[in-house]
Amino acid sequence: MLAAFASPSFGQAKVAEIVGNPTVNDDRVTIRIKVKSAEERPIMGLQDTNFKLLVDKKEVSFNNKDWKSPEETIPPPAWIIVLLDFSGSMRELDSSKTKKIAGAIKAIRQLTSVLKDRGENTQIAIVPFGEPGDKCPQGYSINQDTLDKFFAANDFKLQNNLDYLESLTPCASTNLYEPLTKAVKFLANTADYRFYPPKDSPQPQPRLSIILLSDGYHNFANEAQDFQSLISLLKRNSNIIVHTLGYGLTPEQLGQKYKLGRPAIRADINSRKVPEAEFVDKQRLAEIAKTTGGIAEFSGDAEAIAENLQLFLNALLGEYEINYTQPNAERGSKHNVQVLVTSNANKPVQSPPKAYTITVFGRSLPLTVRMSMLACILVLLSLGGIVPFFLWGEYLKKEALGD
Known part of the structure; x- marks a missing residue:
């Protein structure tokens, strides 16, 4: 809320979208709506008076009791993979003097606590990653088994897994692109009915998302080629949303700290103007998120990390719901619905139309x-x-x- 007041555009709706297909039950229609700002952040806290419905380009009224906020709706099924950087730099202290790995795991615990009350249909996997090296011969490799350790938020095994990760000492080097590539390919497996139910299944298409939390950069010689391959993969699988979270000082803050007179860049590592352990590739993380329609955030302390994870959760599950009666419903009739959203007394934002058909049973006669x-x-x-x-x-x- 403070951010919205400080920067009005932050709280202004710029994008409204009807998610999925409208659900039709006789002459009753249910739609779910995402509202986002220009920065792709979810707009929360709207009221029913902020919404108007257009059915076949004519306004249709709905009752207050037929409108639900994101906190009131039943979240759709979701599968979330959290890729957690386990490079040696995660042993360092953040700006709040908290060890980074401890701050990250504490933030993930807070996320799972929120999911217990809000996302009963959400499955989450916490996957550490890191490239092996001289000081860390085993590394933390990504494979089918490590990616497939999903737990419900209220499953005690998830907390046990976090306890185990907290007992480990990060020591690997950072390979950002390969773990993310493997995670995307894992969720893109259309033969897995958990992620892609059959067309005749009553189960809705679940949300698929990856949260990449890292305090480093892709430190391999062929970085540009690896990055382009990753971007191509992300574009081919546009249904998988990737949110990125950089943990550390921004390039601007590093430039000030080491008196560069400009933001730090990758070349400053090779020239030893900036320590390798402190450089986080903010630009690449932002490009990855933008390609998928996700959110890119940057945090310097554990408290902000937790807030940003909550932001990602709102982006994934934060959907408004409206239920209304189709006027003059007829069996087999086809219609289009749009929603108009107004926030902060700005010009309404109109969603693209979504089509639906009234079921063959038609309208029930009045009692x-x-x-x-x-x-x-x-x-x-x-x-x-x-x-x-x-x-x-x-x-x-x-x-x-x-x-």
Whole structure:
């Protein structure tokens, strides 16, 4: 909220999107909406009065009780991989004098605590990564087994895993691109029904996301080539959102610290103007996130790390929900819905239209109509069945008495 007041554009809606396909149940339609700022950050805290519905380009009203905030909606299924840098520099202290690895794990614990109450359909895997070297011969390699250690937020095994990671001493070197490449390919496996349910399955398409937390850079000679290969992979799998979180001093802060007169760059490492352990590749992390529609953040202390992880969670699960009645619903009729969102008294932002079809069952008749129809049927049965039998019975009685 403070950021929104300090920089009004931060809190202004710039993008509104109806997520997935509208859900239709007879003549009732449900849509889920993401609202983001120009910086791709989720806009939270909106009210029902900030939303207007357009169905077939005509405004349709909805009740306050039919609107839900992101905190009230049931989050969609989600699979999150947190890639945690385990290079030797994560042993260093951050700006709050907290060891980086301890600060990162504490922030992840806070994230899982929020998920316990909010994301019961969310599965999360914490995956350390690091390239082996002379001081760390085993390293922390990424493979199918390490990537597939998913746990629900309320599973005690997740906390046990974090306890185990906290007992380790980071010692590897940083290879940013290979772990991320393997994680993307793992989530891109369309044969895995956890990530890609069959088309005839009632299960919705889950959200797929990777959080890359690192305090370093890709320190390999063929960095440019590796980076382009990674970007190509990310573009081919646009449904997988990657959020990046740099942990350390920004290039601008490093430039001030070592009196460079400018932001630090990669070449300053080779010339020994900046220690290798302190350089974080802010530019590359930002490019990775931007390619996928994710968020790139930079934090210098453990508290800010936790706040940014919460921001990523809001970006993944922060969806508003509106339920409304389709006007003049007819069986098999096709419609388009759009949403208009206004924030901070700015010009409304309009979402692209989403199409849907009213189901073959059509609209249910009102209760009064159905009761009237039942009464008519009972009257007809009486007149056409009971009354003739009664009269016939009376006739037979008279005939019997006459004999």
